Amino acid sequence: MDTLYHRVSWRLMPFLFLCFVAAYLDRVNVGFAKLQMQADLHFSDAVYGIGAGIFFIGYFLFEVPSNLLMTRAGARLWIARIMISWGLISSALMFAGSAASFYVLRFLLGAAEAGFFPGIILYLTYWYPAQRRARMVALFMSGVAVAGVVGGPLSGWIMKTFAGVHGWNGWQWLFLLEGLPSVAIGVWTLFYLDDDIRAARWLSAEEKQLLENAIAADRQQQRDLPLAQVFGSGKVWLLALIYFLCVMGLYGVSFWLPQLIRNSGVSDVFDIGLLSAVPYGVAAVAMVLAARHSDRSGERRWHTALAALAGALGLVAATVWSDNTVVALAALSLATAGILSTFPIFWSLPTAMLGGTAAAAGIAMINSIGNLAGFLSPYLVGVIRDATHSTASGMYLIAASLLLGALLVVGAVRR
Template identity: 80%
Template sequence: MPHATATATESAADAALYARVSWRLLPFLFLCYVVAYLDRVNVGFAKLQMLADLRFSDTVYGIGAGIFFLGYFLFEVPSNLLMTRTGARVWIARIMVSWGLISSALMLADSAASFYLLRFLLGVAEAGFFPGIILYLTYWYPAQRRARVVALFMSAVAVAGVVGGPLSGWIMQSFAGLYGLKGWQWLFLLEGIPSVLVGVCTLFYLDDGIRSAAWLSEEDKLRLERAIAADRAGQQRLPLGVVFRSAKVWLLALVYFLFVMGLYGVSFWLPQLIKNTGVKNVLDVGLLTALPYGVAALAMVLLARHSDRSGERRWHAAGAAAAGAIGLIVATIYSDNTVLALLALSLATAGILGTFPVFWSLPTAMLGGVAAAAGIALINSVGNLAGFVSPYLIGAIKDASGSPALGVYLLAGSLLCGGLLLLLGVQPAPTEPATATTTTATATGVSADIRTQTQQ
């Protein structure tokens, strides 16, 4: 069977080539996202000391934590479009250096106004990083390999929690009072510096795409380019106005908004939720936050791998969101029991984070070219507005009721609604079953929606 032998040989060669690409790109991109996420959410640890020092209410904290996402929302689409012009290497380096400097500057916050301003500017600086990386991965990997790759990249969120919790707790406890600075001031200063250093390294390490990769042979470049060209053959390359008018793109943005409500509810309030169970020492709180994120890192990769193998996306994402909601509810019910609450928060964090790599397989499979840059950025920017809404609502509810329980229930409801909307609103094509063909069917449905608008 010479044909079968040739196919097997080609498959093995492809697997080896993509393994080489992944070892070159993913560890570095992973590091970038770890430092990005630390700078975005370390305010959750700073809160444990910052509110008392600056006399902030939980509402003020919620607004400051969330206003980051207003700047993020306003500049995300322009940032992603600019990346297609300047190239990934220069633009990602610019993003990282600027946000690292602003993150460190948060140590200077001395009023609600300065806190709001610096958090807003941090969002402006970081705008475009995540959708830029998602777009960048489409330059290298075809759709059928993308969920597991995005999962490996996004597991940086979980690892940032594993590393960031103990690190943040240690910095705040060990450096408090040194040179007259508070522990939370040292936290912002020290965790902002790595972003600047990694940003500078990006200029020398990252390639704009396959063609500029000096570490690939010409044969390898052609093999990768053929796979990307075949993958893009079924994508829509459309004017920006058509992308912005697509009902399916906006539906995906709404689903993402509901999922992100859960993500940043956990990210900004997990240290406080653990502290509320009776853990008082800030270092112990930091160490305990590592457990939910460690479980989540494993769950993300396993779920995405299973989704890639089966080709099914919607039920994987919706099921993970449901698990996240159940975990939040159970953690709230047993909030006075550290062990049970921590186990439930581990389920919640794993479920919430597990939704995202699978979700991002949907829009990246349907759009190409400038449409991909705009569509991905639009979905991400609208979805990340939940990063403002979520911490603000929990803070306001806690101030009004004296307990974060109602706010956590709201997050659980948001996750359940997001999963339900994904299942009911993003349907596979009528002629195809909602199993291994889900990704193709979903892309077909969105493409049909866009084509209809183009014809009108």
């Protein structure tokens, strides 16, 4: 079975990983665009925070319907639709000329992308049993870290090199050049991705049966609950709250990392992009190692809690030593590694508990509620920064959210 799953992983994971790299670039390049567009369009930090975060309102509203539609339309068609639409809208952000247009386009971007992440998490349950899933989610989610490694230098280079070309600002070229690849990958999805094991023409009938037997055995441990019962489940709401608190940390880092590096004394946008790759590079390794260890030991709660705690400590240290570039970068590396390592292990909890339509709805519900923190986190930091002219209080708030999430995982979640 190991050889067969190795083959499946080489077929699926590089492609899904590439999709998530494109998704995350389109989601957080607004953090780099801020370094120029804020001055060009005369946005306050609060306006930027609302625009960055309103993405998640659209995401929240359309997340559950999108995941339920995927179970009907099929993963191949639905994921392709999601990627093509978000790529076009992300590129259209180059035409944002006011706060209102910025808000509208960011909202539409969230609505277009809704369903992608929970759709992939659900898709992985079609292929992998629980004991193999955390490491696959980690490989998929390492796209976040690699997007940071590649996206930082790339974004800085685009903004510096293309500034003024054809009369467009660097941030406009950033949105255009980082949005179009998603459209191309979305078209590729139509020809490459299979809806499930049964549709995979690259597997023999015997191989399909072996994989389906493993999934069938796994599903005996899951519950396919009515949708009303899923939405009313205290366990699902608890997991959504924990995810919300962890996402506060994720987007606190994602949207404000360039600004935090600038605060340490680095001014050139290309240098900021290069340095921002360091925390994500560390995180790419840490999250895969943490997920692999969690799969081997079968332990989830303490792995998730300790990763969140490391994220909180890193943010506090980066804030305390914010004027020292070397120490701040090391602390931000710890914070990013800890925060990103929570997610692949966390997703082993709901996917082991829910199956069938309940899994589609429950995963989407947890993700949509949790990602509301993507609105709240940049908005609160922006408001606090406008009021105090410092990011320190905002970072302490995000660290506290991670600490509370760690405590809830240990104290409230049972095996």
